[in-house]
Amino acid sequence: MKAFAELLDRLVLTPQRNAKIRLLADYFREAGDPSRGYALAAIAGTLSLNTVKPQLIRDLLLERMDEVLFRYSYDYVGDLAETVSLVWEPPQERVAADIPLGEVVERLQMAGRSEVRSLVRDTLDQLDTSGRFAFLKLVTGGLRIGVSARLAKQALAEMGGKDVSEIETLWHGLTPPYLPLFLWLSGEADMPVLKTPAVFHAVMLATPVGEGDLEGLDPADFAAEWKWDGIRVQLANIGGVRRLYSRSGDEISGAFPEILEAAGFTGVIDGELLVGGTARSNQATGTFADLQQRLNRKTVNRKMLEDYPAFIRGYDILFSGERDIRSEPFQARRQALAALIDAASPQHFDLSPLVPFSTWEELDRLRANPPDPVIEGVMLKRLNSPYVAGRAKGPWFKWKREPFNIDAVLMYAQRGHGKRSSYYSDFTFGVWTESDGQTVLVPVGKAYFGFTDAELEILDRFVRDNTVERFGPVRAVRAEPEAGFVVEVAFEGLNRSTRHKSGVAMRFPRIARLRADKLPRDADRLETLLAMIEEKALR
Structure with a gap:
C-alpha cells in the first residue's frame, strides 16, 4: 500500500496533466502484478469491492476514541478518511507493515459480509498513516484525485509506447487486474484478443468554439448538426452481441431493452439517446428531465417503456457491418449511417438532420434560435474528418447556446x-x-x-x-x-x-x-x- 499511497498523495498535489501522466506511467512500470492492475481499476472506476460504509468506519474508530473528540477532529479536518488515518491508534504490539495493494483488494473481494468489519479493523492496525488514508479512500470509493479514466489510459500508452486508441479498443473487453494488458504493454506478450466483439470504442469528442476559433476556416469545409439535449451513446451489434454504452463506456443496456431489440442491423453507431418520438414518427422529442426517468436503472417496467419511449438520433457510424470505417471521411460515413437508419425501426432510430448554412454569422443566428427547445447548440464537423478517439482540435467543434x-x-x-x-x-x-x-x-x-x-x-x-x-x-x-x-x-x-x-x-x-x-x-x-x-x- 505504501507505493499506492505515495502515488495518491503526489497526484493530489500535482496540478499539471502531463506530470500526472508521468507519475502514473512510472507507477505502472515499477509496481508489480496484480497491485498495479487494481490501482488502475481504482483510479479508472472499474474496481468492484465489498465497499465499506462510512458509518462502519466511524463505529470502528469510536471503539477507541471519545465521540466528542472525534466530532471536533472531523469538523476541523473535514474528511473522514483523513481524520481516521491521523487519529487511529493500533495496539501497541502491532508494527506498521507494507501490505501489497493486490493483497488488500483480494482480501476484501473474498470476505463475507460478516468478515468485513474485522478485516477493516485489522488492516487499519497494520498500516501507517498514509497507508490507512489510501486504504480508506479505496474501500469507500472516494479517491477524487483529479485523474480521469482517460488520463489513466494515456499513462498506460506512455508506459508501453502504444497509441491510446489501441488501449481504448481493448478496455471494455478486459477486467481487473488487467494482467494480459500489462503483459502486452511490458512487451512480454502479444496484444490481447477479445472474446466478446461488441465492446465499447472510444468516442470522438468536439472542441468548444472559443473566441477566434472559426476565423480563417471556410464554412464550406464543414457540416453542421443540431446538438440535442440527451446523452451521447454508442450502440453495438457485432457477432450477434448487442450492447448500449454511455459516452464514458458504462453499459446501460438493461435500462433500454427496446433499443437493443430494435437493433437488427450489424455495426456500431454513435448518437444521442433521447425520449419521446423520432422525427420519422412525427412526435415531439422529450426533455432531458424526461430522459432522467429512464437513466441509472438496471431494469424498466412496461409503464416506464410506454411513458418514456427511447430512441437514438444517429450522429455517426464506426462499423458498417463488421467493417471498421472510422478512417473514412465524415461524408462517406454519413452516407453509410443514413442507409443503415433508413432500414431500421422508425420508432427507435432517426438521423440527426444537417443544418444548412453558408456563413458563420448565419449559423450563429440559427444557434441562438434553434427550432426545438431540446436543442442546446450546433455541432460542426469537417467533411473530410476521420472518426478519431478523443478531443483533437480542428475536426469537430461544438457551439452551444449562451447559458x-x-x-x-x-x-x-x-x-x-x-x-x-x-x-x-x-x-x-x-x-x-x-x-x-x-x-x-x-x-x-x-x-x-x-x-x-x-x-x-x-x-x-x-x-x-x-x-x-x-x-x-x-x-x-x-x-x-x-x-x-x-x-x-x-x-x-x-x-x-x-x-x-x-x-x-x-x-x-x-x-x-x-x-x-x-x-x-x-x-x-x-x-x-x-x-x-x-x-x-x-x-
Missing part, C-alpha cells in the same frame, strides 16, 4: 473532497418566492465549480463566519433580504421537476460570478425561472 443566468442566494454549504476537503466548496443556492403570505427562499440548485481559488477563499470565509445551523456535514448560512451572499449562476437548461421543492431542475449549474455588489433582496424570483420554462415551451 442562462440568474442571481441566487447561498443557503447551504458542504465541504468538498480531495484538495478541497478543508474548504466549503459545495453550495446550495435559492431564489425568492411567496409562501403562506411570506417571501421566502426556496433552493433551486447546487454547484461546486465555476469559481476561482481566490473566490473559493471568499466563499469559504463567508460560510465559516455566517453559519446559523448545522445538519451533519451541511452548514446553513445567513440568508436574509438584507444579509447574505449573492452569486450569479449560469446553467444550460431548465425543466419542471416533481422531485425538487421548487418545482424546477437546472442543467449543469455553476457559479459564474460573485455578486458582492448585490443584496439578497435583489436576487431573482422563482417566477423568473418558471417564465424561462414557459418561454422555452412556446418556441
Whole structure:
C-alpha cells in the first residue's frame, strides 16, 4: 500500500496533466502484478469491492476514541478518511507493515459480509498513516484525485509506447487486474484478443468554439448538426452481441431493452439517446428531465417503456457491418449511417438532420434560435474528418447556446473532497418566492465549480463566519433580504421537476460570478425561472 499511497498523495498535489501522466506511467512500470492492475481499476472506476460504509468506519474508530473528540477532529479536518488515518491508534504490539495493494483488494473481494468489519479493523492496525488514508479512500470509493479514466489510459500508452486508441479498443473487453494488458504493454506478450466483439470504442469528442476559433476556416469545409439535449451513446451489434454504452463506456443496456431489440442491423453507431418520438414518427422529442426517468436503472417496467419511449438520433457510424470505417471521411460515413437508419425501426432510430448554412454569422443566428427547445447548440464537423478517439482540435467543434443566468442566494454549504476537503466548496443556492403570505427562499440548485481559488477563499470565509445551523456535514448560512451572499449562476437548461421543492431542475449549474455588489433582496424570483420554462415551451 505504501507505493499506492505515495502515488495518491503526489497526484493530489500535482496540478499539471502531463506530470500526472508521468507519475502514473512510472507507477505502472515499477509496481508489480496484480497491485498495479487494481490501482488502475481504482483510479479508472472499474474496481468492484465489498465497499465499506462510512458509518462502519466511524463505529470502528469510536471503539477507541471519545465521540466528542472525534466530532471536533472531523469538523476541523473535514474528511473522514483523513481524520481516521491521523487519529487511529493500533495496539501497541502491532508494527506498521507494507501490505501489497493486490493483497488488500483480494482480501476484501473474498470476505463475507460478516468478515468485513474485522478485516477493516485489522488492516487499519497494520498500516501507517498514509497507508490507512489510501486504504480508506479505496474501500469507500472516494479517491477524487483529479485523474480521469482517460488520463489513466494515456499513462498506460506512455508506459508501453502504444497509441491510446489501441488501449481504448481493448478496455471494455478486459477486467481487473488487467494482467494480459500489462503483459502486452511490458512487451512480454502479444496484444490481447477479445472474446466478446461488441465492446465499447472510444468516442470522438468536439472542441468548444472559443473566441477566434472559426476565423480563417471556410464554412464550406464543414457540416453542421443540431446538438440535442440527451446523452451521447454508442450502440453495438457485432457477432450477434448487442450492447448500449454511455459516452464514458458504462453499459446501460438493461435500462433500454427496446433499443437493443430494435437493433437488427450489424455495426456500431454513435448518437444521442433521447425520449419521446423520432422525427420519422412525427412526435415531439422529450426533455432531458424526461430522459432522467429512464437513466441509472438496471431494469424498466412496461409503464416506464410506454411513458418514456427511447430512441437514438444517429450522429455517426464506426462499423458498417463488421467493417471498421472510422478512417473514412465524415461524408462517406454519413452516407453509410443514413442507409443503415433508413432500414431500421422508425420508432427507435432517426438521423440527426444537417443544418444548412453558408456563413458563420448565419449559423450563429440559427444557434441562438434553434427550432426545438431540446436543442442546446450546433455541432460542426469537417467533411473530410476521420472518426478519431478523443478531443483533437480542428475536426469537430461544438457551439452551444449562451447559458442562462440568474442571481441566487447561498443557503447551504458542504465541504468538498480531495484538495478541497478543508474548504466549503459545495453550495446550495435559492431564489425568492411567496409562501403562506411570506417571501421566502426556496433552493433551486447546487454547484461546486465555476469559481476561482481566490473566490473559493471568499466563499469559504463567508460560510465559516455566517453559519446559523448545522445538519451533519451541511452548514446553513445567513440568508436574509438584507444579509447574505449573492452569486450569479449560469446553467444550460431548465425543466419542471416533481422531485425538487421548487418545482424546477437546472442543467449543469455553476457559479459564474460573485455578486458582492448585490443584496439578497435583489436576487431573482422563482417566477423568473418558471417564465424561462414557459418561454422555452412556446418556441
